[in-house]
Amino acid sequence: MSNAALRADYAQAVEQLAGRVLGVLRDTQAPLPAVSDADRPADTAALAAVRVLGPDLFAPALFRREPLPQPDREALGSALQAFPPHPDDSAEARWRDRTTAALLAHGTNGGTAVPYPADGPGAFGGAGGADAGEEAEDAALSWQERSRRMARLAPLALPEVDGPFQQRACRHVRALSRGAARSLMRRDYPTAARLVRWLALARSRGAAPALDLPTVLDHLRLWGGGGARTALDLTIAGRLLAGTEGAPR
Amino acid sequence: MSVQMTPALSPVRAGVAERAALTALVDEPEAPFSDAPVYSPQGAGALLLGLLLSSPKLPKEPRPS
Structure with missing residues (x-):
């Protein structure tokens, strides 16, 4: 697959996932989770979509002040394994990862293990402060x-x-x-x-x-x-x- | 999103091309072009000319027959 086709594939997956999160967010009566078991991602494009949206996956749960459902946590963990943070990532990408990781860790009891560098500006942990x-x-x-x-x-x-x-x-x-x-x-x-x-x-x-x-x-x-x-x-x-x-x- | 994945299965790590495609979507820049309307004096002149030409004319007196 060419790079352009790959990007188009990923962009489509992002749109699909954003649409599903949007559906849950708009219909306040819809049951959680935003990313249902039936739609749990398996292919790389779907995992990339989870990675691109990152903190946005938490939007419905945050507005309802509820924890992120377990299937969504697992999807995020898989996405972070397939696309781990990279030293060449932009500062913005690192901050998005940092926020995703902080949200993922928020309120969990030994949840999905997320591979994340233990030091550096993108260290796993709370939203934290800037140096x-x-x-x-x-x-x-x-x-x-x-x-x-x-x-x-x-x-x-x-x-x-x-x-x-x-x-x-x-x-x-x-x-x-x-x-x-x-x-x-x-x-x-x-x-x-x-x-x-x-x-x-x-x-x-x-x-x-x-x-x-x-x-x-x-x-x-x-x-x-x-x-x-x-x-x-x-x-x-x-x-x-x-x-x-x-x-x- | 059609195939289920059990939590025990670890996904394969993405390669260079996959990472590049992901980075392009994460670090999406603002639109590289602007098609906002710009001031165009020539356009304004044409508009004035058009308005003058299409302005209503005074009604003519009907000719006595």
Whole structure:
């Protein structure tokens, strides 16, 4: 299989999985888990999808303040075995892995073993804090750079998850608002949806974004395309804004 | 997602190509192009000309027959 075909295969699997998580998230009466036993992944594309969505798999459980179902934990463990963290991973990928691992460990009693480096910036453990060098690097980011970085970290914008990026989202709402407006003007709706998700999280935690978020959400729902991944970002943003069951702080 | 997997089975580790495909999806960049509408003076001129040409004309007096 060519690289392009492989990527298309993975992208399709990601869309399928995002659609299923979205279905559980939208229908609050649907029983858990988001990734059911019948759909437990077996092929590499499905495992890649689990790996790509990462923390997003926890969204329905987090909104309901329930632990992640065991089949989902096993799927994540298998995905981390097939695609273990790599030293060449980007900083954003490492933070996503770190959050996934922290969520996976949260509330478990000797759950699935996850292969994760014991040291380094991507060490397994709590959401944790950033070191001084990373804080200094972050402080020097322009609003465009910050928006690009935060868009790639959008799966971290979840209720009940706290760490340096959640705090930075609250501190830099103006930069993220400008980034979201820029993405809207560029008609880059997936990026706009990711930034709006961060802004919704910041607003749920007391910050005041410089955008009319409900209006932007409506616009993105109408024009954002039919991608399940973007729809998942928008639904999570809407849930955060609505302050529905299990909304954070 | 069609085949079940027992927890005892360990999946095979992905190769270089698989990892590259995964990384591309995880680190998805913003859209590389912008098709946002831009200001176009020529377009504005054409629009004004079109409006002038298509503006309603005064009704003419009917000719006495």
